[in-house]
Amino acid sequence: MSVVVFAGEGWKRGLMQSEPVTREVNTPATYLGSGPYCYANSVAMAMGEGAPAIGLLETVTGSPFGMQILGDALFFDPNGWTPEIGIDEALDALGWTVTKTSGAPEAEAVARLREACGRGPVVIGPLEMGHLRHQPGMNGPIGADHYIVVLEVDDEGVTAHDPQGYPFTRIALGDLVAAWRAESIDYGQPFTMYTDFVRVRDVGEAEAVTACLPAAHRRLTAEPVENADAGAALGLARTLDSGCDPGLRGLLTGFSVRAGARRTADAASCLARAGYGEAAGIVGEQARLIGSLQRALVVGEDAGAAAVLRALAPTYSRLGSAIGAVVNARQH
Incomplete structure (x- = not known):
């Protein structure tokens, strides 16, 4: 459903001085604001005027496509992934050295x-x-x-x-x-x-997003392990069932959930603009689920948070299949 709205003070005065803007009513607003994007923001600053949008840069690091438990910590990024790996992959996808x-x-x-x-x-x-x-x-x-x-x-x-x-x-x-x-x-x-x-080369947004998908597919479809993706989500749910350590709760509410929700929200937008609607829909679902964890974990509604994590778990295999369909189609 679309509606036509008018921007500008002239419309408020009944003068209709601005051009009409068509807006999709059911399209969620893109998140803009603070968040723990330290390496992406740092790289963008060093790139200068040629830097891509920060959401695109974060997406092509590969960080949004997974979830992992490392020791006593949990992060919403792929198993074995680090920011150092992500910076290298992003620069390659974007055409920079x-x-x-x-x-x-x-x-x-x-x-x-x-x-x-x-x-x-x-x-x-x-x-x-x-x-x-x-x-x-x-x-x-x-x-x-x-x-x-x-x-x-x-x-x-x-x-x-x-x-x-x-x-x-x-x-x-x-x-x-x-x-x-x-x-x-x-x-x-x-x-x-x-x-x-x-x-060293001009790369459009869709091309950069497409370039990061084979690595995302490889990580999402790797042999299942207990500390990654669905296993990580279910493992954290079990931890919440039995009582969450204050240190883990602090990490989740201070960093991991905030970063995970923003990464997946940005990735959903990038995938949608690149034309990968099925994958975008799944990652958008992940963003909503991850984002909904914040309040529950802060106020101690651990049973509700565990239920969200159990709903999140099967989305990773679905996402692997959706991205795999894109990768396979482009190889033939």
Whole structure:
């Protein structure tokens, strides 16, 4: 169903000064707002004016297409996936190259960062967020990874854009080095940075989305394991049945559900615009289910949250089949 509405103050005065806009009444509004998109936002800042929409960038990292349990933590991203893998896949799908370096002694890493900042913004990460003391309440390692964009380096510290909500923040060199070692992060190498972002080919949105689907299909149709996708959803449901640890509840409500709901919402929009309606519908269903977990988990309605997770579990095999149909059709 469509309706015609008029935008602008002129219509309010009865002057009809604006062009009519047709809007689908039943189309949900696209989410815009804050959210834990640190690596995608950092990469977009480094790309500059040529950066794609942030929802597209996040989608082609592959993050929306799965769910995994890692030890005592749960994340709405595919089994074995990390932001480092996602950045590499996104840049390839979008037609960009980058120089990625890691390791080296601390002094050499800082010198390398200073030299690179002379050529443009530098993405660094993973970082241990707990060492970033410009963020209130951060006084030591918490096991949370983070990415930022460094703009300038001097003898006392760096000036950086922290996509957590801190533009032009200052970070002391000692804190930066401690965070950049990433000793408490379970992936990546210390002192990893991304420099010299260059677009080498023009890639449209539909082409980029299509390029990320074979990897999504491979992950969604891998041999089922208890810590991934349906197994992860059912496992978390059982955990909620028996009582949720405060630490896990904090992770879920502070990060995992927020990131998962936004990722899937963005992926549903990208898939729909690319013409993949069946997959878009399933991922949109996932977004609604994941998003509905937030209140239940915050207020302690764990039985309701467990029921949502049991409804979420079978969507992963359905999504694998829908994406597989697209991938197979394009191969023939």
